[in-house]
Structure formats: structure tokens, C-alpha cells
Amino acid sequence: MASVELRDVRKAFGSVEIIHNLNLAVSDGEFLTLVGPSGCGKSTLLRMIAGLEGVSDGDVLIGGQRVNQLNPRERNISMVFQSYALYPHMTVRQNMNFNLELARVPKHEAAAKVTAAAQLLEISDLLDRRPAQLSGGQRQRVAMGRAIVRNPDVFLFDEPLSNLDAKLRVQMRAEIKELHQKVGTTAIYVTHDQIEAMTLSDRIVVLNRGRVEQIGTPLELYRRPANTFVAAFIGSPSMNLLDAVVAPGRDGPRALIDGGTSVRLPSGLPVTEGEAITLGLRPEHVVPGSDGDVIAGDAKLVEPTGALTHVVFQVGRQKITSMVDGDVQVKEGEPFQAAIRPDAVHVFERASGSRLD
Amino acid sequence: MTALVSEQQLGETRKLKAGDLARRFLRIAFLLLATFIFFVPILGSALTAVRTVGDILNNGAWALPQPFQPDNFLAAWRGLWPYFRASVIVTVPSIVGVLLIASMASYAISRLRFPGRLPIFFTLIALSFVPIQVQLIPIFKLFNAIGLFDTFYALIIVQIMRHVPFAVLVMTGFFNTVPSELREAAKVDGASEWTVYWRIFLPLARPALAALLVLEFTWIWNDLLWGLVLAQSNDKRPVTVGILTFQGEHTLSWPLIAAGAVTAALPTVLVFLMFQKHFIRGMTMGAVKG
Amino acid sequence: MARINFAPWLFLAPALLICGFFGGVPIVQSLILSLHDQTGIGAPATFVGLQNYLDLMQDRYFQDAFRNTLIWMAAFVVGVPSLATLLAVLLNSNSWFESLCKTVLFLPIALSFSVIGIIWQWIYQPRIGLLDQALTTLGMGGLVQAWLGPDLGLASVIIAAAWTQTSFSIVIVLAGLSGISRELVEAARVDGANGWTMFWRITLPLLRPAMMIVVSSALIAALQSTEIVLTMTKGGPFGTTDVLGYRMYIETFWNYRFGYGAAVGVIITLITATFVLPYLRRMISLQERDLR
Numbered sequence: 001m002a003s004v005e006l007r008d009v010r011k012a013f014g015s016v017e018i019i020h021n022l023n024l025a026v027s028d029g030e031f032l033t034l035v036g037p038s039g040c041g042k043s044t045l046l047r048m049i050a051g052l053e054g055v056s057d058g059d060v061l062i063g064g065q066r067v068n069q070l071n072p073r074e075r076n077i078s079m080v081f082q083s084y085a086l087y088p089h090m091t092v093r094q095n096m097n098f099n100l101e102l103a104r105v106p107k108h109e110a111a112a113k114v115t116a117a118a119q120l121l122e123i124s125d126l127l128d129r130r131p132a133q134l135s136g137g138q139r140q141r142v143a144m145g146r147a148i149v150r151n152p153d154v155f156l157f158d159e160p161l162s163n164l165d166a167k168l169r170v171q172m173r174a175e176i177k178e179l180h181q182k183v184g185t186t187a188i189y190v191t192h193d194q195i196e197a198m199t200l201s202d203r204i205v206v207l208n209r210g211r212v213e214q215i216g217t218p219l220e221l222y223r224r225p226a227n228t229f230v231a232a233f234i235g236s237p238s239m240n241l242l243d244a245v246v247a248p249g250r251d252g253p254r255a256l257i258d259g260g261t262s263v264r265l266p267s268g269l270p271v272t273e274g275e276a277i278t279l280g281l282r283p284e285h286v287v288p289g290s291d292g293d294v295i296a297g298d299a300k301l302v303e304p305t306g307a308l309t310h311v312v313f314q315v316g317r318q319k320i321t322s323m324v325d326g327d328v329q330v331k332e333g334e335p336f337q338a339a340i341r342p343d344a345v346h347v348f349e350r351a352s353g354s355r356l357d
Numbered sequence: 358m359t360a361l362v363s364e365q366q367l368g369e370t371r372k373l374k375a376g377d378l379a380r381r382f383l384r385i386a387f388l389l390l391a392t393f394i395f396f397v398p399i400l401g402s403a404l405t406a407v408r409t410v411g412d413i414l415n416n417g418a419w420a421l422p423q424p425f426q427p428d429n430f431l432a433a434w435r436g437l438w439p440y441f442r443a444s445v446i447v448t449v450p451s452i453v454g455v456l457l458i459a460s461m462a463s464y465a466i467s468r469l470r471f472p473g474r475l476p477i478f479f480t481l482i483a484l485s486f487v488p489i490q491v492q493l494i495p496i497f498k499l500f501n502a503i504g505l506f507d508t509f510y511a512l513i514i515v516q517i518m519r520h521v522p523f524a525v526l527v528m529t530g531f532f533n534t535v536p537s538e539l540r541e542a543a544k545v546d547g548a549s550e551w552t553v554y555w556r557i558f559l560p561l562a563r564p565a566l567a568a569l570l571v572l573e574f575t576w577i578w579n580d581l582l583w584g585l586v587l588a589q590s591n592d593k594r595p596v597t598v599g600i601l602t603f604q605g606e607h608t609l610s611w612p613l614i615a616a617g618a619v620t621a622a623l624p625t626v627l628v629f630l631m632f633q634k635h636f637i638r639g640m641t642m643g644a645v646k647g
Numbered sequence: 648m649a650r651i652n653f654a655p656w657l658f659l660a661p662a663l664l665i666c667g668f669f670g671g672v673p674i675v676q677s678l679i680l681s682l683h684d685q686t687g688i689g690a691p692a693t694f695v696g697l698q699n700y701l702d703l704m705q706d707r708y709f710q711d712a713f714r715n716t717l718i719w720m721a722a723f724v725v726g727v728p729s730l731a732t733l734l735a736v737l738l739n740s741n742s743w744f745e746s747l748c749k750t751v752l753f754l755p756i757a758l759s760f761s762v763i764g765i766i767w768q769w770i771y772q773p774r775i776g777l778l779d780q781a782l783t784t785l786g787m788g789g790l791v792q793a794w795l796g797p798d799l800g801l802a803s804v805i806i807a808a809a810w811t812q813t814s815f816s817i818v819i820v821l822a823g824l825s826g827i828s829r830e831l832v833e834a835a836r837v838d839g840a841n842g843w844t845m846f847w848r849i850t851l852p853l854l855r856p857a858m859m860i861v862v863s864s865a866l867i868a869a870l871q872s873t874e875i876v877l878t879m880t881k882g883g884p885f886g887t888t889d890v891l892g893y894r895m896y897i898e899t900f901w902n903y904r905f906g907y908g909a910a911v912g913v914i915i916t917l918i919t920a921t922f923v924l925p926y927l928r929r930m931i932s933l934q935e936r937d938l939r
Contacts, residue, residue, distance in 0.1 A: 052541050073547030085542035089560045098556075099546035146546075384737050385744070391734055392748045398810065399754060401777040402766045418780035462662035467938070471655040475938065479931050481662065484670050486923045488871045490895045490912040494680060494905055495673035501688055518669040521662050533937045550654040579759035581874045586900060597761040601878060604765060611769055618765040622758050629757035633750060640815075641822035 002063030002076075002153035002186060003028045004049060009058035011044055011210075018044050019210045021058070026188060031180050033189045035197040035233070036207035042190045043158055045207070049188060050156050051075050063153055073102075078147035079156040082163060084139045086131035086146070092118075093127040096146045103150065117149040120182070137168050144179065155180075155187040161196060173199060194234050198222070206230045228353040231280045231346060237310060240286065240320045243350070244279040246271045255279045255347070258316025263293040264342040269356055271347070278353065280346030283310065286322040288338045295320065296337035302330050311336055405615035406430065413611065429616035436606070437620055439592050440599025444624075446509050447584075447595055448577045451516035455573050456566055458517060459524030464554045466525070467532035468540055478529065485522035489582055497586055507589040515587065516577045524569050527642045531565035532558060568639030571632040575625045596621050674916070681910035687903045699910035709911070712882075712889040715801055719890060720869040722805050723812065727865045728858060730809075731816030736846065738817070739824045753818060755811040764878025767807035771795045795880055800888045808875045812868050816861045823857025824850070863926045870918055891915050 004026040011019040018041045026032045034042040047053040049060060051072040059066050067075045078099075086095050093114055100110035118124045121141045131139055140160065147155055157176070161169045177200055180187050191197055197204045198218040206213040206221065206229070213233075214226040225231035231239045244255035247262060253271055254262040257279065271277065286295065297315035304310075304326060311322045313336040322338045330336055347356045401418065406429055408422045416423060465471070466478045496515060500506040505514075535558060543553045559566075584595040594602070600621040607613045629636055681699055685692035703709045734752065738745050755763070770777045771794035779791045794803045827850065835849045851858075873892030876882055882889035882897070891911060899908030 047541075050541075050545060052544060072541075072545040077545065079542070079545045081538045081542055083536055083538050085536065085538035087539065087543075087557055089557075089563075098543075098548075102547040102552065146542075388734075388737050388745070388748050392751045395755065395810065395814070396751050398766045398770055398777070402769060405769065405777075413775060417784060418775060418777050419784055458661040458665065461658045465655040465658035469652070469655040469658070471652060474655075475935065477659065477663070478934065478938070479927075480671075481666060482930065482934070483927055484666055486867065486919065486927065487670065487674060488867075488892075488912065488915045488919050490871065490873070490892055491677045491909075491916040492670065492673040493895070494899055494909050494912065495676035496669060497899075498676075498688060498905075499669075499673075514665065514669055518665050521666055522670075525662065529934075530937070550658075554658070575757055579757075579761075581760050581878075582896070585877075586896075597759045600761045600765065611772070611775075614765060615769060618762045622762045625757045625759070626754065629754070630750070633753065636756075637753070637818055637822070640818050 003061075004154055004186060004188065005059075005061040005064075006045075006049070007059045007061065009045075009048065009060065010056045011041070011048060011053070012056045017210065019048070022210070022212060024205060024212070024215070026186060029184050029186055031177075031187045031189065031200060031202045033191060033197040033201040033204045034207055035191055035194055035204055036213075037233075038192055039209075040207040041210040042192075042207050046156055046158055046188060046190045049154070050077055050079050075154075076150075076152050077154045077156055078150060078152040079158065080140075080143045080147050080160045082159040084131075084143040084160075084163075086139060086142055088131050091128050091130055092123065092134070092142050092145075095131070095142060096149050099146070099150050113149045113151075114145075117145045120148065120179075121145045136164050137172060140164065140172050141175075144176070148179075148183065152185065155185050157187065157189040159191055160189075161191070162193070169196075176200060195236065198234070204234075206233055224355065225280070225346065226355050228278055228280070228348050231348070235282055235284075237283050237321050237323070239346070240279075240281040240283060241348075242279040242281065242318050242320065244277050246273055246275045246277060248273055255345070257295075258318050259297070261295050261315055263295065263340055263345060265347060266342050266345055266357065269347055271356060276350035277356065278348040278350050280348060281320065281340055282344065282346075283321040283323045285344035286320060286338045286340050288322070288324055288328065288336075292339040292341035292344075294337055294339045296335065299330050299332050299334055299336040302332050311338075313338075402615045403619055405612055406619045407616075408612050410610055410612060426612065429612050430620060432613055433603070433616040433620045436603045437596060437599055437617060440594055440596040443509070443588070443593055443599075444578055444595040444597075447512045447516065448574060451513050451520070451577045452570060452573050454513065454517040455520045455524050455577075456569060459521045459569075460528045460559060460562060460566070461554065462521070463525050463528035463532050464558055467529050467535075468537070468553075468558075469550070478525070481522045481525050485526065489519070493582070493586055500587060506587065507593050509593065511587045512583060512593075512595070515583050516580065519583075520573055520576065524573065527569055527639065528562065528565060530642055531562055535561055564638070565642065567632070568635045568642060571628060571635040572639040574628055575636070578625050677909045677912050677916075680906055681913045683906045685905040688905070690903075692906065695906070699907050700914075702907070703910055703914070708886055708889065709894060711886040712891050712894040715887070715889055716870060716872075716891045718801060719805055719808075719872060720866055722802075723809065723865040723869040724862060727809055727812050727816050728861045731813050731820050731861060732851075732854070732858070734813075735817050735820035735824060736850070739821060749817075749821075753814050755814040756818070758811065760874035761878055763807060763811055764875055767803075767810075768795075768879055770807075771803055795884075795888075797884050797887045800880060800884065804875060804879055804888050807879065808868070808872060812865060816865065819857050819860050819864075820854065823854045826857075827853045859926055859929065863922060866922050867919060870915060
């Protein structure tokens with residue numbers, strides 16, 4: 001087990017810079033997720049930690065040691081790939097044993113390790129099959145087994161669940177978490193799926209265009225997104241981001257949105273009257289009947305999901321999504337109103353998108 | 358109304374069926390004829406091979422053997438076996454060399470990044486189109502100068518040189534289809550570049566290698582010109598040259614010559630019949646693509 | 648800062664050494680040799696500029712060989728692709744009958760030119776040969792010809808060579824046909840295409856890549872044909888079946904005129920290049936797409 005640290009890391013392919021001067025510290029035993037839209041550089045970053053990709057500038061440290069010049073093996077990391085990358089011509093046992101064999105681990109010792117890992121992952125009865133004879137979930141387990149047998153310092157996961165169907169994904173997600181809790185190895189996990197990131201991680205790094213937008217625990221990111229990018233990325237459905245202007249009110253400054261509606265801002269914000277801001281309202285906080293400021297408009301789209309129904313309603317020129325109880329009857333085209341409490345209102349500077357408070 | 362339409366359609370289908378039948382019959386008849394014409398040369402030679410000269414002169418080239426004379430094959434084998442030996446000695450190492458050298462080069466071209474990668478690949482491909490006639494003389498002179506003329510080494514080197522480019526084309530195409538994550542997984546597992554090639558890519562390439570094996574066997578075994586130019590003594594000459602010598606020794610004894618030709622053709626024909634699928638896959642992998 | 652990566656070069660070294668040294672260098676050497684006069688392997692080589700090429704223009708043997716090669720190419724480029732396409736379209740099915748036909752039709756690919764030469768010599772053998780005997784037996788004795796004589800010799804040799812070249816081409820066209828998606832054919836049928844329309848408007852255009860290979864390999868085979876002439880006729884009678892490749896072989900290895908032979912080799916290479924290059928360019932662009 002070991003900590004991982006990136007210091008002023010840059011990566012450029014030719015003249016195109018993919019990662020800009022990035023700093024990151026992962027502590028020993030932590031489960032850290034790199035999340036971001038495709039092309040944000042998260043996979044490149046992971047591959048740089050793995051040693052599959054060189055760094056253009058800066059240092060990669062594992063366990064406090066600079067590993068820039070070391071190959072993947074020497075870094076003592078192991079990796080689970082998106083396609084699992086199981087060797088098709090080898091049995092599960094051979095797949096798991098391959099890295100032990102290359103490390104010249106004595107045969108009986110290697111066999112014991114494979115057996116133990118297989119038991120841990122409950123794939124003992126699959127050991128003599130080939131990858132082609134396995135289901136998606138079984139392959140996933142074998143890939144994790146291969147990663148685990150050699151007892152690495154760091155686990156790297158590159159979107160390991162994206163090839164699975166929705167149901168299996170939820171199940172494997174839980175298994176990965178359980179596995180991490182059992183072995184306690186430092187894990188760095190890449191995904192584009194924010195729910196995976198939220199459910200699995202100790203901390204999340206939100207990446208966008210090769211830069212860190214925010215680092216924090218899942219709830220920190222949810223509760224206090226540092227900017228509109230993180231605000232929109234974390235949470236589902238996405239946070240409503242509305243253009244607004246600060247206006248005075250009886251009980252403190254209010255945000256004026258289109259159509260004359262206004263909501264009270266949390267107290268103590270460094271805003272001035274007339275300032276252009278972006279207002280962030282989570283759909284789950286825009287609910288009918290609760291106390292707070294009322295926002296009213298016409299329902300444009302009603303999407304029942306069972307327990308909850310998503311209602312998109314129009315206020316002036318802006319559309320707002322609200323999450324209402326599945327039993328509430330809402331009809332498209334009819335008036336709809338919901339309310340939000342001031343402490344659930346996020347405020348961002350319009351120009352930079354940074355959080356104000 | 359609907360009934361009318363369906364009746365009309367029914368009529369059309371029936372007409373179509375009659376036309377189809379005629380077309381199918383024509384197709385089969387034509388195929389039979391073409392196949393027969395293509396087969397007649399082989400059939401005639403095989404027939405001649407088990408007859409006697411007197412039988413042919415008396416009863417014509419297409420009569421059934423009278424007497425049946427399989428001894429021709431014994432005589433042919435006795436005359437040809439030294440050449441067979443030479444062919445085997447040249448062909449086996451040549452094939453191994455071609456497969457090994459080409460798959461190594463293809464691995465680098467397909468999986469590694471280095472300056473000049475594409476130009477090198479395209480130069481290799483272009484080499485497979487270079488006419489043998491522009492290489493014959495300098496190579497003949499070179500092997501004379503360095504004392505390799507009339508040795509198996511000369512033939513093996515030349516066969517590898519001539520066949521590596523095509524094999525590189527086939528193998529590169531195959532390696533391009535192997536997911537790149539496999540190499541990365543192996544690297545993470547601690548494999549060196551050679552281990553990735555030898556333990557992962559080469560075993561995965563078995564179908565491509567099998568196809569190339571059959572193809573290269575046929576081509577190298579069947580080469581005539583290099584054997585003619587680079588080998589002089591009888592024990593160095595491959596069977597393609599040997600059968601011509603054999604023909605010269607038995608002028609006009611057509612049954613013996615035919616038996617010789619059939620014997621000489623047997624290895625490649627058998628391999629072809631046994632591994633036809635590989636053979637065709639190899640040809641198509643190298644040729645038709647996209 | 649970046650380490651030089653030796654691995655690619657170690658993987659490539661054997662191929663580059665063998666193909667470069669024994670395949671590439673000789674091309675340049677032939678080019679240089681063709682500007683020299685050298686008779687016999689140990690003989691001194693004197694620089695003569697383009698004299699060998701000028702002499703070739705005046706050389707009656709060369710002229711005959713050149714003309715015959717052109718005829719061969721024309722016959723191949725017209726005959727082989729069309730026959731191969733016809734047969735391939737008819738064969739494009741996997742039932743037992745077609746499979747059997749394919750096996751037989753492909754068989755000539757497995758034969759060496761030595762064997763092919765001997766078989767066809769026996770076919771064309773005057774009077775007692777397979778062809779004349781077949782004609783006589785079928786009561787068409789009037790058609791008996793001097794197949795390998797001055798009039799028909801070239802055609803007879805070309806047919807023998809076409810036998811195996813067509814086999815090869817059928818394989819390629821069939822591969823092209825199997826690459827045509829079923830959905831596309833069905834879409835065309837829904838659009839009302841059938842029979843001829845289907846063939847000319849759908850099948851043939853989609854066969855373009857395969858046809859390109861068939862045509863260029865037919866051209867190359869015709870242009871570089873040497874072995875079949877060597878085994879069947881040795882260019883005779885009176886040079887009527889002589890071709891460029893055989894000329895090169897004779898001038899070099901029988902007459903020991905190395906410079907002269909090299910010039911013929913260079914000419915063959917230049918002609919090859921003119922029609923291989925477009926094909927090569929296409930192949931390269933395809934490969935570039937795959938390798939990026």
C-alpha cells in the first residue's frame with residue numbers, strides 16, 4: 001500500500017496539451033475517483049500514474065518515491081481495464097498467474113495466491129475456463145482477481161464498469177467497494193459516471209479539459225460545488241443553472257430571475273446589487289408545497305420515473321427541473337409551482353462560474 | 358380487391374420460379390463444364406502417370422490404363438527424392454524464418470511508435486511487388502562473391518527476403534485487430550516488449566500464422582527461378598528444378614514424366630486440399646481489405 | 648530527456664536487414680549494372696551509359712519478347728478478370744456442389760510452374776498429346792493443330808498460364824463477394840434491382856477493390872512471366888513465345904551478358920512500377936487509416 005502524488009504534472013501530445021500543471025495527493029488506503037466528461041484527460045492521467053504514458057513535465061510519486069522513469073511493473077501498480085483485457089488464449093488461472101510468473105514467484109506460492117484471490121472474488125470454479133466462456137460480470141471479477149493476486153501498492157481502475165449492463169453495473173459497483181474495504185489498497189478509479197464516483201469514493205476529483213475543477217468528498221462536491229461545472233456534473237438530474245441578477249429585498253438580497261420571479265439568497269453572500277450571477281437550484285430542492293420562495297410557471301415536460309416525477313417547467317425564458325413525488329398529478333401545459341428554501345440555493349459568479357460565499 | 362392482388366402476385370411468383378429454375382440449371386451446367394475443363398489437365402496427367410508408352414501409342418491418350426502401371430511412381434520417386442530432400446531443407450527453415458521475422462516486424466509496426474514507422478512499412482509492402490528479374494543478377498553475383506552460391510543458405514536467405522513483405526502485410530493487418538489494452542495489461546503485469554510479443558501476440562495470431570504457413574509453404578516449395586539460378590549441384594536443387602532435369606532424362610517417356618509431375622506436385626496439392634480454408638484466408642487477408 | 652526506445656528497432660532489425668540488404672540493394676545494383684558492359688561473372692565492367700538500353704531497342708529478340716509480353720498482358724487483363732468474375736459470381740454459395748467446384752477450380756494454385764509446364768506440354772504434344780487425342784476421339788480431328796508451333800505457340804502458353812492465374816483470381820473475387828453485405832444486396836432488391844442491374848450497378852462497383860487486385864496481379868504475372876516459358880517452350884519456336892522475363896534470364900545466365908540482362912530487368916521493373924504504384928497508393932492510404 002502506498003500514497004500517490006502528482007506534482008506539477010503536464011502532458012502534451014505534440015503541441016496539444018492534455019493535462020495542465022496538475023497537482024494531486026492520494027493518501028494511503030484511500031479510494032479516489034477521477035471523474036469528468038470524455039476527453040477531460042482522466043484516462044490519460046490514470047495511464048500516467050500506471051506508467052503506460054510518460055509525463056511531459058512534473059513528477060509522479062508512489063509511496064513517496066519518484067517513479068517517472070519506472071515501467072508499470074516497477075511501480076508495483078495493477079490495473080483493471082475497461083475491456084478487462086483478459087488474455088483470450090489463457091485460462092482464468094493462467095491469466096491471474098501471468099504476472100506472478102513474470103515476477104518469478106515460486107510456483108507453489110503463486111498457486112496459493114491465485115487460489116486465495118479466486119476465493120476472495122468467488123471465481124474458484126471458473127479457474128480453468130477461458131475468458132470467452134465467461135459472462136461480463138465474471139470477466140470483471142477475473143480482471144479484478146488478476147489485479148489483486150500480486151498485492152499491488154495501488155489499484156488503478158479505468159472505467160471498469162462501462163461495458164456492463166445497468167443492473168450488473170450496480171452489483172459490481174458494490175463488489176468493488178466491498179473489495180476495497182477488505183484489502184484496503186489505495187485505489188484510483190476513473191469514470192465518467194458521477195453516480196459511480198459518488199457511491200464508491202472517499203474523495204472525488206472532478207476534471208475538465210485537463211484541469212482539476214474540484215477535489216473533495218462526495219458530499220462536499222454535492223453540497224458545495226466550487227463552480228458551475230462541478231455543480232452541473234454532480235447530481236442527477238443536473239442542477240438548474242439560471243441567469244439571475246441581484247436585487248434588494250425586505251429580508252436581504254434576492255436573485256431576480258426572468259419573468260419577475262425572485263428567490264431569497266443565503267445570508268452573508270459577497271454580492272452587490274445589480275450583479276449578474278448564476279443561480280444553482282438542485283431539482284430535488286425545487287419541490288412543491290415546501291416552505292421557501294415560490295417559483296411558478298407552466299409545466300412543459302413531465303417524466304415519471306416511478307417514485308419521483310421530473311417536471312420541467314418554464315419560468316420566463318428559462319426552464320427549471322423539479323422533482324416531485326410520483327403520486328403528484330402534473331399535466332403538461334398546466335400551471336406548476338414549486339418552492340425552494342434559501343439554504344438550498346447555490347450562487348455562482350456569472351462571468352467566472354465560481355461559487356460565491 | 359385484395360384477393361385479386363394476391364392472385365396476381367401469386368402468378369408472378371410462379372413465373373419467377375420457372376425462370377429461376379432455368380437459370381439455376383444453366384448455372385450448374387456452366388459450373389460443371391468449367392470445373393471439368395479446369396480439371397482435365399490434372400486428370401489427364403494422373404491417367405497418363407499409371408500407363409505405359411506402348412499403351413498410350415496403341416490406345417490413345419485417353420484410354421483406361423492397360424496395363425495399370427503404378428511402378429512409374431516408384432521410378433519417379435527414385436529419380437526425384439534427392440530433390441525432395443533439398444526442397445524440404447530449403448522450405449522448412451524459410452517458412453520458420455518468414456513467420457518469425459515478419460511477425461516481429463509486424464508487431465513493431467502495429468504496436469510500437471517510432472520515427473519512420475509508416476515509411477518503413479510502406480517500403481516493405483512495395484518490396485513485395487519488386488520483380489525478381491531486377492534482383493536475380495546482383496544476388497547471383499553476391500552469393501558467388503561470398504561463397505554461398507550453390508548452398509542451401511543462399512536459397513533460404515532469398516526465400517525469406519522475397520516472402521517477408523507479404524507476411525508483414527498479413528501480420529500487421531492481424532495485429533491491428535488485437536485490442537491495444539491487451540498489451541497494456543501485459544505491461545502492467547510486468548511483461549517486457551518481447552514477452553508481450555512472444556506470450557500474448559504470437560499465440561493470439563495462430564489463425565493468421567496458420568494461414569501464412571500454408572501459403573508460404575506452397576509458394577516457397579513451388580519456386581523455380583531462384584533454385585535454377587542459385588543452385589547448381591543436384592543435391593542442392595529443389596524438386597521444381599529436379600522435375601525438369603527428370604523430364605530431360607526421360608524425353609518422350611510421357612508416363613514417367615507425368616508420374617514425376619504428379620509426385621512433384623503431391624506435397625503442395627495435399628497441403629492445399631487439407632488446409633484449403635487457411636490457404637484462402639491467408640490470400641484474402643493479404644489482398645482484399647477494405 | 649526522452650530515452651531512445653530501442654525495442655522497435657530490435658523487432659524490425661531482421662526484416663530490415665534481410666529485405667534491405669538482399670531485396671532493396673540489388674535494385675540499385677541492377678540499375679548501376681545496366682549502365683555497364685559486363686560479360687561473364689568475373690569479367691571487368693565498363694561504363695557504357697545507356698548503350699545497353701539503346702542496343703535493346705535495336706535487338707530483334709528483345710523486340711519480339713516485348714511484343715509478346717504486351718500481347719500476354721492484354722490477354723490476361725481482358726480474359727482473366729472477366730472469366731474469374733463470371734465463375735466467382737456463379738460459385739458464390741457454400742452448398743456442397745459449389746464447394747466441390749471451388750476445390751477443383753482452386754487446385755491449379757497449388758501447382759508449381761514446373762508441373763504446370765509439364766502438364767501443358769503433354770496436353771499440347773503433337774498427335775499423341777491429350778488435346779489432339781481428345782479432338783480425334785471426339786471426331787474433330789480436323790481441328791488438330793501444331794499447338795506449340797510458331798502460329799499458336801504464344802496463345803497456347805498464355806492459356807496454360809491463364810489456367811492458374813484464373814484460379815488465383817477466383818479466390819480473390821470470391822473474397823470480395825463475401826465482403827458485400829447481405830443487407831446491401833437486400834436493400835437493392837427491395838429497390839427493385841435484380842439480375843443484370845444487380846450485377847452491374849451493385850455487385851461490380853462493390854467489387855472494385857478485389858478487381859483492382861485481380862487486374863494488377865494479372866498484369867504483374869503477365870509482365871514477369873518467365874518460368875512457364877522456360878518450362879514449356881524456351882521461347883521457341885523462333886522466339887515466337889519469348890517474353891521479357893525469359894529474355895532477361897537467357898541474356899544473363901546463358902549469354903552471360905550481365906549488363907544487358909540487368910537492363911531488361913530494369914525495364915520490367917519500370918513497367919511494373921507504372922501500374923503497381925496506383926494500387927500501392929490505395930493500399931497505403933487504407934493501411935494509414937488502420938495504423939493511425
